[in-house]
Amino acid sequence: MKLSAITLAIAALMFTAPACTELANPNYDPVETPEINSELPSNTGNGTGDALKTLVIYYSYTGNCHQIVESLSAQVKADVVRIQPADKTQKYEANNYAIGTELLTAIKNNPTSADSYPAIDPVTTNLANYEAFIIVTPLWWSKMAAILQTYLFQNGAKLAGKPVGLIVSSHSSSISGVEADAKRLVPNGKFYSESLWINNANHSKRADMITEWIKKCNIKTK
Secondary structure, three states, X not given: OOOOHHHHHHHXXXXXXXXXXXXXXXXXXXXXXOOOOOOOOOEOOOOOOOOOOEEEEEOOOOOHHHHHHHHHHOOOOOEEEEOOEOOOOOOXXXXXXXXXXXXXXXXXXXXXXXXXXXOEOOOOOOHHHOOEEEEEEEEEOOEEOHHHHHHHHXXXXXXXXXXXXXXXXXXXXXXXXXXXXXXXXXXXXXXXXXXEEEEOOOHHHHHHHHHHHHHHXXXXXX
């Protein structure tokens, strides 16, 4: 029996429709599985000596920010500290990013309370030993990732009066909300006039973008 053109069209539509439910949320950076590759040390420096005066502070869930820090470390002489959540079992992308949304909502509702921020692993790096800082963070729902917000809430005042660079990784959303979070959490930091935005479309060009950015900001290179 021959099928009519209309019947064939309906059958094709029914076959392809479920794919629409798999679209990633473009406003939330962690859309991949957690990284399992080798990592930079969580805390690589003690801040002693004249050679180590810049500290890179970062958080990475999918691995994008980790790769950015690798490219950055190849060009800038700096110590690196990686911020880790105390609870490493969380799947922020699960249930349409429900956990990540909950964490950000708690911060938004009461940003001045320490109880609003998710717990992180202790960090012993003495920030007083550094002259400049570079923050590398993913974008979550157009905001700074909640894990890194915790660290800056606890330590942002120690960055006062010092140069602060900001590098943001996102899928496609602009980074103005992350910049606002950074300035709220580090209110007296001397932020460079231009942040570096690395998105999904240009992530593979990150090394060249970092080169141009450090030139514009006059950041000390190796």
